[in-house]
Amino acid sequence: MRQxxxxxxxxxxxxxxxxxxxxxTLDLRGVQVMNGVRSGxxxxxxxxxxxxxxxxxxxxxxxxxxxxxxxxxxxxKRLEDQNASLRKxxxxxxxxxxxxxxxxxxLDLAGTAGYTIVSAKVISQGxxxxxxxxxxxDVGANKHLTRDMTVICGEGLVGVVKVVYPNTSHxxxxxxxxxxxxxxxxxxxxxxxxxxQGTDHxxxxxxxxxxxxxxxxxxxxxxxxxxxPFVPGVPVGSVSSISHSSGAISEIAEVxxxxxxxxxxxxAVVVKAPLADPRDILVPKPPEPAPTVTVFVTPTPTPTPxxxx
Amino acid sequence: MNTRKNILSFPIFVVVFLIExxxxxxxxxxxGGFSLFxxxxxxxxxxxxxxxxxxxxxxxxxxxxxxxxxxxxxxQWTLVMISVGFGIAxxxxxxxxLRNSPLSLVVIVSVGVVVSLVLYVLVGALLGMDxxxxxxxxxxxxxxxxxxxxITPFLLPIVSRLxxxxxETRELK
Numbered sequence: 001m002r003q004x005x006x007x008x009x010x011x012x013x014x015x016x017x018x019x020x021x022x023x024x025t026l027d028l029r030g031v032q033v034m035n036g037v038r039s040g041x042x043x044x045x046x047x048x049x050x051x052x053x054x055x056x057x058x059x060x061x062x063x064x065x066x067x068x069x070x071x072x073x074x075x076x077k078r079l080e081d082q083n084a085s086l087r088k089x090x091x092x093x094x095x096x097x098x099x100x101x102x103x104x105x106x107l108d109l110a111g112t113a114g115y116t117i118v119s120a121k122v123i124s125q126g127x128x129x130x131x132x133x134x135x136x137x138d139v140g141a142n143k144h145l146t147r148d149m150t151v152i153c154g155e156g157l158v159g160v161v162k163v164v165y166p167n168t169s170h171x172x173x174x175x176x177x178x179x180x181x182x183x184x185x186x187x188x189x190x191x192x193x194x195x196x197q198g199t200d201h202x203x204x205x206x207x208x209x210x211x212x213x214x215x216x217x218x219x220x221x222x223x224x225x226x227x228x229p230f231v232p233g234v235p236v237g238s239v240s241s242i243s244h245s246s247g248a249i250s251e252i253a254e255v256x257x258x259x260x261x262x263x264x265x266x267x268a269v270v271v272k273a274p275l276a277d278p279r280d281i282l283v284p285k286p287p288e289p290a291p292t293v294t295v296f297v298t299p300t301p302t303p304t305p306x307x308x309x
Numbered sequence: 310m311n312t313r314k315n316i317l318s319f320p321i322f323v324v325v326f327l328i329e330x331x332x333x334x335x336x337x338x339x340x341g342g343f344s345l346f347x348x349x350x351x352x353x354x355x356x357x358x359x360x361x362x363x364x365x366x367x368x369x370x371x372x373x374x375x376x377x378x379x380x381x382x383x384x385q386w387t388l389v390m391i392s393v394g395f396g397i398a399x400x401x402x403x404x405x406x407l408r409n410s411p412l413s414l415v416v417i418v419s420v421g422v423v424v425s426l427v428l429y430v431l432v433g434a435l436l437g438m439d440x441x442x443x444x445x446x447x448x449x450x451x452x453x454x455x456x457x458x459x460i461t462p463f464l465l466p467i468v469s470r471l472x473x474x475x476x477e478t479r480e481l482k
Contacts, residue, residue: 009360016367034383035458041375045330052331118392124334126378131440131449134378160414170377175443198441262337
């Protein structure tokens, strides 16, 4: 049996605990030194994250595909139908093509609404021990980004810029449990508060007890004063289920985000909102039903026998 | 306690931290995945004396607090890691039956990971941090525990060798 520790080791333990409590106190009181140290650490880490992203993103994509096998099954089925050489080319170019597609749809969305944007690439995602839904993007103060700017992609709202570093920024995703946004139902114009849940679904609480919501209703951001942190008109998600609780003051609904937060590649930061609210023009249109082909059959006239003379 | 040796361990922690932040954060594993840095630092503490465990916990916690994705206050991870690092070292150092069994080391590190995550959540709740749904927390913490059980046996020889290089080198007289 070894001697586990003497008074000196206990004293050291207490000193270290007190030091950590001192750090917590300084941070909670908003001492700038702590923010500066964290900002410095991010500045040091950014080049490593960028380099590793270039090298290891195919591995990350592979694991992501394995995790979300159910969602990508239909996509895989379509790919399997293509011939082998074309498939090989597609696999090689998959990463680049996906990013290009995301960038194009993001530009389309921003162009339709008239947002002035700065496009960015996601270089890192939050780790498993942070209990928060965050990503790091490769633009920061160097592109004149500031805190509380809206982040979008081709499908709609991604999140909001929380911390800006010299060359990178930290984005709080809409799925984070602390995320709250004022939304408007696209057709009925009713308003409510959407809260992130840490999953791909959010909870909508309507503000008016007389209002009602339907499955499939599209939600868009109401916008904030001075367009920060949210610019108006950004599609957020659609209602997937409704909870009819007798005790609730107003209706509560579950909302599925338009954006898949696990597959973010290229995003855009809205640096300037349009003068006029884009209202509902960005709401994704429901898929149009395939046109029914109508065939008119006209019977050919049967030749009447000519009377013989 | 050898201050020089404790200082020498810090660059190793920095390198593992960089690997975790730049490489392992790119990979999203099911059930929350695992934290390489947490496993490494707690394995390091488990191989150390209580004093060294507390100091290693302090170094590791400080780095985790400085991580860009850390949402808690600076010092929150430090507090947790000092406590767990000291606790693991204290528990293992005095008990020879635990000390000589690699299996016990794996179990202690896995339990340590779970305890440190639970402590982090509790301290975060006390400090008013938004933590999300209970289901998500339970999934992440239990997932981390299971992943740690699977990963630690592969990581232990490396940690043990690095630890031995620093703490078991005899000085020339």
